[in-house]
Amino acid sequence: MTTTERWDLRLYTAGQSPKSLAALSNLKRICDEHLPGRYSIEVIDLMKNPRLAKDDEIVAIPTLVRKLPEPLRRIIGDLSNEERALVGLQLRPHKGEAA
Amino acid sequence: MKHNPTESDELRRAITEGEVDAFVVGNESNRRVLLLATAYQRYRQLVERMAQGAVTVTAQGSILYVNQRFADMLGIPLAQLYTAPLEAYVGMGDRARLSSFLMLSTRNSQLELALSRRDGEQLPVRLSLATYADGYATLLVTDLRPMQWPSLTVDALDSIRDSLEKLNHGAPGKDAAAREALDRISEEINGLARMIDEMLDVEGRPEAR
Numbered sequence: 001m002t003t004t005e006r007w008d009l010r011l012y013t014a015g016q017s018p019k020s021l022a023a024l025s026n027l028k029r030i031c032d033e034h035l036p037g038r039y040s041i042e043v044i045d046l047m048k049n050p051r052l053a054k055d056d057e058i059v060a061i062p063t064l065v066r067k068l069p070e071p072l073r074r075i076i077g078d079l080s081n082e083e084r085a086l087v088g089l090q091l092r093p094h095k096g097e098a099a
Numbered sequence: 100m101k102h103n104p105t106e107s108d109e110l111r112r113a114i115t116e117g118e119v120d121a122f123v124v125g126n127e128s129n130r131r132v133l134l135l136a137t138a139y140q141r142y143r144q145l146v147e148r149m150a151q152g153a154v155t156v157t158a159q160g161s162i163l164y165v166n167q168r169f170a171d172m173l174g175i176p177l178a179q180l181y182t183a184p185l186e187a188y189v190g191m192g193d194r195a196r197l198s199s200f201l202m203l204s205t206r207n208s209q210l211e212l213a214l215s216r217r218d219g220e221q222l223p224v225r226l227s228l229a230t231y232a233d234g235y236a237t238l239l240v241t242d243l244r245p246m247q248w249p250s251l252t253v254d255a256l257d258s259i260r261d262s263l264e265k266l267n268h269g270a271p272g273k274d275a276a277a278r279e280a281l282d283r284i285s286e287e288i289n290g291l292a293r294m295i296d297e298m299l300d301v302e303g304r305p306e307a308r
Contacts, residue, residue, distance in 0.1 A: 014121035014132050015143050016155060016164040021235055024163045028182050043181040046123060047143065050130040053123040060110055061121035061132065076109050077118030088109075 007039040008068040014061040015047040023062035026079035152240030174217040
């Protein structure tokens with residue numbers, strides 16, 4: 001990962017559900033800390049348009065999809081466990097993997 | 100489901116640890132979202148249908164949720180508002196007051212300020228702190244401009260007046276003209292009723308028999 005590449009993230013939410021709010025809040029905090037100035041977050045409210053779930057095969061909400069950098073990654077849940085979220089986004093190597 | 104085993108494990112973990120609160124169910128032609136808490140679903144319907152704006156922010160003022168009414172007040176597409184700082188849509192002179200309000204307010208506290216619309220217009224509003232939970236504040240936003248009757252309504256009333264005059268001055272025995280005028284009045288009144296319903300945001304009401 002280079003320090004200049006853009007991160008395009010898409011968060012699927014269900015309106016104002018508690019887990020959706022938590023996921024967006026946690027995601028913004030993680031991005032501000034680890035990807036300052038080089039990320040974009042697109043929020044898709046599936047309560048408004050459930051058909052959009054098809055695009056990324058969403059089954060549970062909230063789900064975060066990392067569109068860029070490739071490969072595409074999906075993280076299910078409210079991102080309350082920051083360590084797990086960082087590993088899921090590949091911002092931090094999984095334990096046992098080389099850095 | 101095309102999720103690979105790793106993603107299935109991830110899904111199972113997220114469910115068992117209570118990190119999800121909704122699921123997408125149904126098939127290709129009829130997808131819908133199933134919320135785990137039905138009480139929340141009723142609350143959400145209220146928030147989406149009410150005539151006031153609603154916005155949920157973090158303690159730092161980042162927008163986590165807005166209803167369509169709030170986006171309409173600003174004249175900005177709803178999707179652009181997520182994660183943006185609320186203060187960006189408040190007049191410069193009101194930003195410090197907003198910041199204090201978010202930090203210090205208790206439930207039902209109110210603050211009047213001006214929102215900066217995309218077209219540059221300042222919109223006077225009243226913010227009311229509806230809930231404060233888990234570090235998030237939900238604000239209700241009331242438009243303080245005087246109620247404006249749409250010009251369409253005024254036109255409709257003029258039209259009713261014309262029809263009544265026709266009826267009053269019509270030659271006696273001209274039943275067809277009278278019926279036509281009455282039909283016209285009935286049509287206009289129905290139109291007015293529909294408009295008032297829309298203004299009051301009344302949805303899902305059983306149809307009149």
